[in-house]
Amino acid sequence: MIQTELISGKRFLVTGGAGFIGSHIVRSLLExxxxxxxxxxxxxxxxxxxxxxxxxxxxxxxxxxxxxxxTCQSACKDIDYVCHQAALGSVPRSILFPEKTxxxxxxxxxxxxxxxxxxxxxRFVYASSSSVYGDEYSLPKVESKIGAQLSPYAVxxxxxxxxxxxxxxxxxxETIGLRYFNIFGPNQDPNGPYAAVIxxxxxxxLQGQTIKINGDGKTTRxxxxxxxxxQANLLALMTPNESAVNQVYNIACGANFSLLDxxxxxxxxxxxxxxxxxxxxxxxxxxDSLADIFKAKSLxxxxxxxxxxxxxxxxxxxxLGRYVNS
Numbered sequence: 224m225i226q227t228e229l230i231s232g233k234r235f236l237v238t239g240g241a242g243f244i245g246s247h248i249v250r251s252l253l254e255x256x257x258x259x260x261x262x263x264x265x266x267x268x269x270x271x272x273x274x275x276x277x278x279x280x281x282x283x284x285x286x287x288x289x290x291x292x293x294t295c296q297s298a299c300k301d302i303d304y305v306c307h308q309a310a311l312g313s314v315p316r317s318i319l320f321p322e323k324t325x326x327x328x329x330x331x332x333x334x335x336x337x338x339x340x341x342x343x344x345x346r347f348v349y350a351s352s353s354s355v356y357g358d359e360y361s362l363p364k365v366e367s368k369i370g371a372q373l374s375p376y377a378v379x380x381x382x383x384x385x386x387x388x389x390x391x392x393x394x395x396x397e398t399i400g401l402r403y404f405n406i407f408g409p410n411q412d413p414n415g416p417y418a419a420v421i422x423x424x425x426x427x428x429l430q431g432q433t434i435k436i437n438g439d440g441k442t443t444r445x446x447x448x449x450x451x452x453x454q455a456n457l458l459a460l461m462t463p464n465e466s467a468v469n470q471v472y473n474i475a476c477g478a479n480f481s482l483l484d485x486x487x488x489x490x491x492x493x494x495x496x497x498x499x500x501x502x503x504x505x506x507x508x509x510x511d512s513l514a515d516i517f518k519a520k521s522l523x524x525x526x527x528x529x530x531x532x533x534x535x536x537x538x539x540x541x542x543l544g545r546y547v548n549s
Contacts, residue, residue, distance in 0.1 A: 225457040230255035236302045236334060236344075237261050237462070238289055239309030241268030243411045244350070244403075244452055248306055249273055251279060251453050262298040264288040264310065272410050289331035295338035304460050305339050307332070307349040311380075314354065315505060317376035329386075336398075343367045346397040348459040349387060351471055352380040353404045353445070353512055362479075363515040366402070366471055372458065384471055391469040399459040399468060402450070404475035404514050408449030408534060409541040421446065421484070421535075425489055425542045428497050438504040439482040443511045445475040448534030451527040456499035458523045468524040475514035478526045488532060492539040 235252050239245040240261030245268065252259045253276060259285040261273060267367055287294040289309050293302040299305065310328050311317070317324040332349070339347045354377035359370030372378045387398040415427035427434045455474040462468070480488075486497050519525035529537070 225255070225454070227255045227459055229461045230257045230457070232256065232258070234258045234301060234303045235260070235306060236298055236304070237306045237308060238298070239263055239268060239307070241270055241273050241284075242308060243272075243408075244406055244449060245306075245308035246272035246410055247408070247449050247453050248308065249276065249282075251457060253279060255457075257281065259283070260285065260298065262287050262289065262294070267312065267412075268411070274460070277281060285414065289335055292334045292337065295334045296341060299335075299338040299342040299344060301471065302342060303345050305335065305344050305347045306456055306460060307347065309335075309337055310350060312376070314374045314376045314508060317374050317379070321375035324375045324379050328376070329382050332383045333386055336386060336396065339346055340390060340394045340396050344396070346399070346468070347387070347390075348399045349383060350458055351384055351400040351402045352377065353402050353473070353475070353514065355381040355384065355402060356429060356509070356512075358509075360509070360511070362511060363477070363513040364473060365515045366473060366518055376421045388469065395477050397468045400471035401459060401474045402457055402471055402514075403452060404445040404447050404473065404512060406447050406449050406452045408538050411449075411538075421485065421525055421538065422542070424486060424497075425493075425539055426497055428489055428493060429542060433498045434486060435500050435502050436486075437502060437508070438481050439501065440486070440499070441481050441510070442504075443479040443481050443513065445477065445479045445512050445514045446485070446531050446534070447475045447527070448529040448531070448537070450529050451476065454528070455519065455523065455525050458525055462523055464522060470518075470522065472519040472525070473514040473516050474519060474528055475516055477514055477516045478531065479511065479513040480531055485535075488535045489539065492536050493543070
């Protein structure tokens with residue numbers, strides 16, 4: 224567990240800090256008495272996610288884009304640690320808009336690496352993705368064994384890992400990549416054509432809408448509550464373990480559940496019955512996913528505290544406040 228004295232007084236830049244995961248990281252860093260600067264263009268993030276911090280003298284917001292190197296350089300000025308969460312997510316969106324995915328996720332990522340290097344940032348922690356495993360179907364997923372990527376989004380995230388490794392070797396920049404496995408929780412947007420499955424399902428059920436499931440519903444994922452991802456980021460940012468640096472890690476719970484399991488858990492948490500409709504399996508998706516988290520546990524001290532069932536309950540509580548009168 225991260226001790227406040229390790230973080231207090233340090234200066235952090237969180238890119239994508241108005242987004243789902245980023246806003247949770249921002250809140251946790253401020254609770255540990257850090258100084259936090261957020262860089263976000265609000266393309267997929269929401270200012271409401273960080274509005275509560277505007278009166279905090281340790282908080283600063285920059286409305287800017289990582290595809291602009293000058294902006295990245297300015298954002299990294301006087302920063303000790305970068306927590307890079309900014310990206311254009313969604314496998315289906317990347318298939319429709321590969322050029323935009325590359326512009327933000329690859330070119331923007333390289334801009335941030337350059338800015339971090341030039342400003343002598345101590346460490347650069349970034350969000351990768353379980354999508355990099357591609358057509359490597361063995362379970363559980365182990366960091367050292369990946370296949371061919373199945374979408375532009377997956378390619379962009381694997382490219383991030385390659386660039387981070389090169390910057391570590393060429394310039395001495397400390398980097399740590401975190402391969403997220405289906406992170407969910409409060410502040411995750413249920414709206415729009417690229418909404419993640421858990422907020423979408425919860426929102427649809429609470430509003431009495433039909434839940435559309437891709438395939439037969441037996442697709443499995445290692446669903447991971449957002450508090451676990453926050454813990455992983457703070458550990459990666461502050462670990463004194465030299466052997467833990469310049470590595471990538473699976474960030475998950477080490478257990479998988481099907482989409483039908485997910486629906487059943489949401490039904491139990493809400494006390495409502497879902498209406499299901501099955502549709503075609505989604506292009507670029509994999510059938511099953513399960514993480515081996517031994518590496519993160521042993522080198523970072525990662526210890527996921529909130530499992531899938533409790534995470535669903537916590538998430539549903541937040542959504543109930545939104546739809547209680549619906």
